[in-house]
Amino acid sequence: MELRMLESQQNQLDYKTFLSLLLQDELDARQVRKIQKLIRDARFGQELTLENFDFTWAPYLNRTQIRELATGVFISQGEGIILVGPPGTGKTHLAKAIGHEACRKGYTVLFYKFHQLFAELLRADSNGTIDRFLNKLIHCDLLIVDDFAFKKIDQKNSEFLYSIVDARYGTRSIILTSNRAMTDWMNVFPDPVIAGAILDRLAHQAHQIQLKGESLRKKLTTKNRKQDL
Ligand SMILES: Nc1ncnc2c1ncn2[C@@H]1O[C@H](COP(=O)(O)OP(=O)(O)OP(=O)(O)O)[C@@H](O)[C@H]1O
Ligand SMILES: [Mg+2]
Incomplete structure (x- = not known):
């Protein structure tokens, strides 16, 4: 002010x-x-953005594709993104960075680790807040599930997951990251029929991005050590 x-005094601006x-x-x-x-x-936790994502560490990535996803058009079209690859190759970083860009565009985003999501679903189920929680998971513009298919889930949780995925299908986006190949995802569900229904919806029209190489965690430690010197 x-x-x-x-x-306004210096430039003699008028009142209007x-x-x-x-x-x-x-x-x-x-x-x-x-x-x-x-x-x-x-609830991203650590702030990981595209500004601090170094593309020279992942030269095989299609930068144009990542920048296009960062515009959020995939959200307006209800498309998914699946990031798969070995540990430490940048899947979580990219998922959070794209989520971050979505927030900058005004979209509502929710970030959950796979096991944390199911722990919270069970808690909500036992304390009578499950409908409200499911509603939140279904209606946010972008849902990010990190470490998808990390470990086995039970029948109840796979039914919760089915209702979320089915309600969002075709209209609201989901980003998944996983260090398991998609062909292994089936094994974490108790019922192959529900598993098929969930995985088919998740994979349909999703942008699939394969990350590669050695874990960058070691590289990061070396870089930080150099900066501390
Ligand atoms: N291209 C990159 N530029 C800068 N930092 C990166 C890059 N890729 C990864 N990192 C950093 O390396 C660390 C590991 O990356 P990240 O957690 O995204 O890996 P991940 O593929 O999700 O691994 P995991 O499968 O073990 O969960 C993080 O600190 C992340 O910020
Ligand atoms: Mg990760």
Whole structure:
């Protein structure tokens, strides 16, 4: 406000211009607060963005494809993304970075680790808040499930997962990351029929991105050590 007053005196701005600048500042501040809230509500944990994703560490990736996904068009089209590859190759980083970009575009995002999602579903089921929780999982613009098919889940949880995936199918996006090949995902479900129904919906029209190579965790430790010297 003070800065704007000084600016208007120095540049002899008329009252209308001064007011419209103030209004624009207020709108900008609101927009920033809104994005910060969306990022907080997504529960990403560690802040991993495209700005701190080094493409030279994953030269095989199609940068154009990643940048296009970061525009959020896949969300408006209800498409999924599946990131598969060995440990430490950047799957979680990319999933969070794309989620982060989605928040910047105003989309609501929820980030869950596979096992954490099912622990919370069971908790909600036992304390009577399951409908509210399922509703949240079904209606956010983008749902990210990290470490998909990490370990076996029971019948109840696979039914919860089916209802989420089925309700979102074709209209609301899901990003999955996994270090298991998609051909192994079937094995974590107790019932092959539900498994087939879930996996078929998840894979249909999803952008599949294969990550490769050695774990970058070691490289990162070396880089950080060098920076500390
Ligand atoms: N291209 C990259 N540029 C910068 N940092 C990267 C890159 N790829 C990975 N990292 C960093 O390396 C670490 C491991 O990456 P990440 O957690 O995304 O791997 P992951 O594929 O999800 O592994 P896991 O299967 O074990 O969960 C993280 O700290 C991440 O920020
Ligand atoms: Mg990961």
